[in-house]
Amino acid sequence: MxxxxxxxxxxxxxxxxxxxxxxxxxxxxxxxxxxxxxFEEDVPQVGKSTFLAIQHILHEDLGIDERAFVSAVKPVWKASVYFRDWCGYPPFHYPFDQNRKFPNPNERDTNEGYHYYYDELHNSTDHQSKCEEMVSQGKSPWYFSPREGGTRKYDNVAYHLNTERFNTFLRDLCLDRDIGLIDDEVVTVDVANDRIQRLRGRNGAYEADLYVDATGFSRVLKREQSDEFHEFDLPLDSALNARSDLSLDEVVPATVIDTGDHGWFWQIDTFDNRDRGYVYASEYVSEAAAREEFVDHCDGIAAEDVVKYEFTSGYHERAWVENCVAIGNAEGFVEPLQSTGLTANAKASVTLATLLSGHGRVADDAVRERYNGWVSRSWEAIYDFISVHYAYADGGTEFWRDVQDIELSPRTEMLIEHFDRHGFDTHVDPAIHSEHDDLLFFRARHFYALMRNMGATSEFYETHDFELSDAVRRAVDQHYGAIEDDVADHYDHREYYHGVLGQH
Ligand SMILES: Cc1cc2nc3c(=O)[nH]c(=O)nc-3n(C[C@H](O)[C@H](O)[C@H](O)COP(=O)(O)OP(=O)(O)OC[C@H]3O[C@@H](n4cnc5c(N)ncnc54)[C@H](O)[C@@H]3O)c2cc1C
Incomplete structure (x- = not known):
């Protein structure tokens, strides 16, 4: 064979x-x-908010022309995840320019050591990164700069997408790139010893050297194979979703998070809609009570428009078995917090494609093992990232009390210990980072910022006094003052779409 x-x-x-x-x-x-x-079926409404790497994946790896994409899909640019209310902590951002806020120690400039004064400086809206400032001022990343040659974009942003327009755009692109779109539903999968022999649909039968299961949570091909499903220790398993009309003037360029009694709410603004959701744990609340809480929380949402989704948190330990590889929700899912899904799935596709090409399109056990190893590490890294939010989530209900005991991986424990001993110092033990360099969601200093915003203390800061000198204060004030002025000159979404692109 x-x-x-x-x-x-x-x-x-x-x-x-x-x-x-x-x-x-x-x-x-x-x-x-x-x-x-x-293809006649409606596209699912969820999956709108993305993560920083999506721009590189779409426009560099997949070579999708950015202007054509923006014109057709009309995204909103997401600058941060804004925790407006996370278990009663003061509001904080998870901005996409964390790297600039917590620079690599080797690249520190006049802000040297400024994160020693984290509590004093960072809990103030006077000292916001460019992304945070864009959210506060309701701006897009686009600005006009004759010096830089015209209309330019601040790159540390992701997208909020309208799923119908995004899906339509991708379909058209597939046709342009000579990818066949077959309108059919697979109803039978012929398998022998985990190897797929053929697929039978309502309209025909299909054979190939490699099958990709991208059927979402129904896992139509994958469920025919023997493989372990690794479940994560997360009680969240349900989500309610609804949307209302939105004017471009009202766009908040951040995914906004609020705490609920048995989970958390999202708000994701797109070009023409405000999309709301409530992710909750069904073992703590009935669907009827969750619906009531959701509708009470959101203005302008009618109970009859609310759609329910269910999911299991976990992944298939071997994404690729024999001649079938699962991708997307069919492979795994953690949960919607921090919107990792779409971006992680897109990254998996690029990783699979480059691995195959790097091996001259030969897929043997070694190639499969390599890919499966990467996929598992990827899911575990996402779980680590998500778990930190709950470990520090000091909410007042049974759900929030229980979820604080979430299982933490040894890596996450190590990071927490490191923060306790060293604070924000980013000279992290290479053992933590080296095996994660190729993953998207595992950066020590990002974890630290998140933890600090949720009240994590550090022995290092507790036992040393740091004096904020006038020189440092001046440098920091100057730095952040310039950012605020800079962002004031950015276009908002209406100005960009109507004025610059001439689109309505
Ligand atoms: C509540 C919730 C909120 C989420 N929010 C976000 C978010 O904000 N950001 C994010 O990045 N991710 C989010 N996700 C994850 C998101 O769902 C995924 O990132 C991604 O959009 C799913 O894509 P998919 O293609 O894997 O699955 P799906 O979108 O479910 O697509 C599966 C496709 O397979 C087709 N199919 C199924 N069975 C068959 C068959 N037998 N024959 C032929 N075709 C078949 C279906 O018609 C469908 O088109 C969320 C998930 C949930 C559950």
Missing amino acids: SDQIDDVVVVGGGDSGLLAALALKKMNTGLDVSVIDD
């Missing part, structure tokens, strides 16, 4: 399936790729 892969059938035309098809085709010249989906 040859391990050479000449053709791929992707089952599922949600964003994961389409992105996988685009990545496989782009990085493997001559590969025949098609996607099967019941």
Whole structure:
């Protein structure tokens, strides 16, 4: 049996399936790729908020023209995750320019050591990073700079997407790039010893060298294979979702998070809608009570428009078994907090495609093991990132009390200990970072900022006094004052879409 892969059938035309098809085709010249989906069905509404790396993945790795994308999909630029209310802590951001706020020690400039004064400086809206300032001022990352040659963008941003427009754009791009879109539903999967022999749909039968299961939580191909599903220790398993109309003037360029009694609420603004959600743990509250709490929390949402989603938190330990690789929700999911899903799935597609191309399109056990190892580490890193939010979440209900005991990995424990001993110092033990360099969601200083915002103390700060000298204060004030002025000159979303792009 040859391990050479000449053709791929992707089952599922949600964003994961389409992105996988685009990545496989782009990085493997001559590969025949098609996607099967019941394309008449509505696209799921969730999956709107993305993470920083999405821009690089879409516009660099997949070579999607940014201007064409913006014109068609009309994204809102997301500058941060804004924890407006997280278990009663003062509001704080998880901005996408954390790296500038907590620079690498080797790159420190006049702000040297400024994070010793974290409590004094960072809890004040006078000292906001550019992303935080964009959220406060309701601005887009776009500005006009004759010196830089015209309209420019501050790059540390992600997208809020309208899922219908995004999906339509990806479908059109697939057709442009010679990827077949087959309108069908797979109803039977013929399997022998974990190897898929063929797929049978309502309209035909399909055979390929490699099958990609991108069927979301229904896992139509993957469930026919023997494989362990690793469940995470997270009680959240349900979400309510609804949207209302929004004018461009009202856009908040951040995913906004509030605490609920049995989970948390999101607010994600897109070009024409405000999308709201309530992620909750069903073992603590009935659906009816959760619906009531959700509708009470949100203005302008009618109870009959609320849609329910369910999910399991975990992943398949071997994403790729024999001739079938699962991607997207079919492979795994942690939970919606911090909006890691779409970006992580897109990154997985690029990783799969480059791995295949790097091996001359030969898929043997070694290639599969390598990919599966990366996927597992990726999910574990996302879990680590999410778990820290709950470990410090000091809420007042049974759900919030229980979730604080969430299982932490040895890596996360090590980071917490490191912060206790060294504070924000970013000379992290290389053992923590080296195996995570190729992952998206594991950066020590980002964890520290998050933890500090949720009241984490550090023995280092408790036992030493730091005097904020006038010189440092002046430098810091000057630095952040310039940022505030700078952002004031950015376009807001209406100015950018109407004025610069001429779109309405
Ligand atoms: C409540 C909730 C909120 C979320 N919020 C976010 C967020 O803000 N940001 C984020 O990045 N991620 C979010 N996610 C994750 C998000 O769902 C994924 O990132 C991603 O959008 C899912 O894409 P998918 O293509 O894997 O699955 P899906 O979008 O479910 O697509 C699966 C596709 O497979 C097709 N299909 C299924 N069965 C068959 C069959 N038998 N034959 C043919 N086709 C079939 C379906 O028609 C569908 O088109 C959220 C998830 C949940 C549950």
